[in-house]
Amino acid sequence: MALLLDIANILGGLLLAVPLVRQLPAVGYDIGKFADRIGRWAWLIGVLALVAGGYYLIVHLFSGPHVFHFEVVGIGVGVALLWDRLTGRKPLDGSPATGGASAAGGHGVSGPGAGGHGAGGHGAGGHGPGGPGVRSGGPSGRALLLAVFGVIAIVVGIQGLFTPN
Numbered sequence: 001m002a003l004l005l006d007i008a009n010i011l012g013g014l015l016l017a018v019p020l021v022r023q024l025p026a027v028g029y030d031i032g033k034f035a036d037r038i039g040r041w042a043w044l045i046g047v048l049a050l051v052a053g054g055y056y057l058i059v060h061l062f063s064g065p066h067v068f069h070f071e072v073v074g075i076g077v078g079v080a081l082l083w084d085r086l087t088g089r090k091p092l093d094g095s096p097a098t099g100g101a102s103a104a105g106g107h108g109v110s111g112p113g114a115g116g117h118g119a120g121g122h123g124a125g126g127h128g129p130g131g132p133g134v135r136s137g138g139p140s141g142r143a144l145l146l147a148v149f150g151v152i153a154i155v156v157g158i159q160g161l162f163t164p165n
Contacts, residue, residue, distance in 0.1 A: 016150025
C-alpha cells in the first residue's frame with residue numbers, strides 16, 4: 001500500500017507540475033507528452049492518492065508513531081486531481097467544468113508555444129511580457145502554486161520509495 005501511495009504521489013505530482021515541467025529545455029516536451037497520455041487517468045490517480053493517503057493517515061493517527069508528510073501530500077494530490085469532479089468547477093478559474101481536461105489534470109499549458117517550442121520560445125530573440133530573456137506563457141498565480149505543489153509531490157513520492165516502512 002505504501003508503494004501505491006508513492007506512485008500516486010509521483011504520477012499525481014507530475015500531472016500537477018506539467019505547466020512547469022513543459023518549460024524545461026531538453027526534456028519538457030517529452031515529459032509533457034507522457035503527462036498527456038496519463039492525463040485521462042488523472043481521476044484514478046487522484047482516487048488512489050486519496051485512499052492510500054487517507055488509510056495511512058488514519059493508521060498513523062490511531063496507532064502512531066505520528067502523521068507523516070507522505071500522507072498529507074497524497075491527500076492534497078488526490079483533492080487537487082479530483083477538484084473538478086468534487087466541486088464541478090475547474091481548479092483554477094472557478095467556472096463550471098465542461099468535461100475537458102483541467103489544468104490540474106496536467107494540461108495547463110497547451111498550444112503551439114507550450115514548452116518553449118515555437119514563437120517566443122527560448123531563442124535569442126524571444127521577448128516575453130517580462131522583457132528580454134523572460135519566457136512568456138508560464139504559469140502564474142494559482143496555476144503556479146499547483147505546479148510547485150506538484151514538484152513537491154514528486155520529490156515526496158521519490159523520497160517515499162527509499163524510506164523504509
